Amino acid sequence: MSMKRPLFLMAVAASLFVGDSARASYNYATSLSILSVSPGGTITNGTTGANVVVGGTTLFLSNVARTALFVPGANTLNIGDVAVTTTTASPAGDTFTVTYQDVFSLTNTPPPGTSASQNFTVTGVLTLTGINTGNGTIVNNYNAPTSGSFTLGGVGFTGSADNFGNPTINGAPGSLGGTIITTFNAVPEPASFVMLGLGIGGIGLLGFRKARAQT
Numbered sequence: 617m618s619m620k621r622p623l624f625l626m627a628v629a630a631s632l633f634v635g636d637s638a639r640a641s642y643n644y645a646t647s648l649s650i651l652s653v654s655p656g657g658t659i660t661n662g663t664t665g666a667n668v669v670v671g672g673t674t675l676f677l678s679n680v681a682r683t684a685l686f687v688p689g690a691n692t693l694n695i696g697d698v699a700v701t702t703t704t705a706s707p708a709g710d711t712f713t714v715t716y717q718d719v720f721s722l723t724n725t726p727p728p729g730t731s732a733s734q735n736f737t738v739t740g741v742l743t744l745t746g747i748n749t750g751n752g753t754i755v756n757n758y759n760a761p762t763s764g765s766f767t768l769g770g771v772g773f774t775g776s777a778d779n780f781g782n783p784t785i786n787g788a789p790g791s792l793g794g795t796i797i798t799t800f801n802a803v804p805e806p807a808s809f810v811m812l813g814l815g816i817g818g819i820g821l822l823g824f825r826k827a828r829a830q831t
Contacts, residue, residue, distance in 0.1 A: 640687035640729055640771060640800055647719040648677040648696050651739075654713045665696075670712040672704035673747045677716055678789075687724075687771050687798040695720055695738065696792035698783050700754060702747050709746035716740055718792060724769030729800065732769035738762075738777045740792070747785060756780040756792065772799040 650659045650666040657670035665678035678697040685691050696718050704710050716739065723733040740758040747754075763776035774797045783790035 640727070640798075641684050641725045642687060642768075642771065642773075642798065643681070643683040643685070643723045643725060644693070644695075645681035645721045646679050646695050647721070648679055649717050649719075650677065651715045651717055653715075657712060666716070668712075668714055670744075671710040673700065673702040673710040673712075673744065675700055675714060675742065675744065676789075677792075684725075685796075685798075687729075687800050690795065690797045692779070693794045693796055694781075694791040695777070695794050697789045698742070698754075698756075698781075698791060699789040700744065700747065700752075700783050700785050702749060702752075702785060704748045706748045706750045709748045709752060711745045711747070714742045714744070716742065722768060722773070724771050726769065729770030734766075734768055736764075736775070738792075738794075740777070749786065752785050754782055754785075754790075770800065773797070 648665050649661040650668050653659060653668050653670060657668045659668045660666065665676065667674055667676045676697075676699040678699070680694050680696060682693070702710065718738040718740070720736045720738060721733065722736065724731065738758060740756055743755045743757075745753045745755075758777045762778065763774070765772070765774045767773070775794060776796075777792070777794040779793035779795070781790040781793060
């Protein structure tokens with residue numbers, strides 16, 4: 617008897633064994649608010665984000681959400697959109713500093729592992745200098761701590777708030793950014809063990825029958 621059939625059974629069982637141990641993902645959503653502005657301006661915090669108006673310039677911070685980021689792996693995350701519009705004409709310019717808060721809600725989605733959620737708070741300072749219709753600079757600095765490691769639902773996360781995409785004034789938005797590296801020590805589900813056992817058992821049974829046929 618050919619060994620093609622038992623090898624096929626083994627491959628199917630192994631693929632199910634690996635497949636069940638590799639399915640994991642996580643989702644996240646952010647909630648941005650502006651805590652203060654210096655030397656002064658009009659702050660509005662809402663359900664979709666926040667904005668502040670200083671002179672002829674408006675800074676917008678918008679919430680973001682992402683789903684189905686796979687485990688294990690490494691991802692660069694956008695944890696908030698940043699946009700700037702202005703009507704202030706050169707040579708005048710608007711200069712101000714904004715302190716903001718970003719609540720990062722992370723959810724682990726099984727299988728494997730367990731369903732679990734946790735909130736993390738990132739704060740930072742955006743400094744806008746000489747903003748007008750033709751010029752200006754925008755700098756972001758995250759406040760410490762900017763990184764950490766933790767376990768959520770059986771998945772290991774190492775996260776950092778470590779990058780900033782600069783917006784174009786009266787143009788394309790930028791982003792508050794970070795990175796997350798995930799790890800998972802897979803523990804196969806009972807069904808996986810059953811299928812693997814059936815595959816191995818099938819090979820053993822066919823081998824036994826072949827040995828009897830030869831005697």
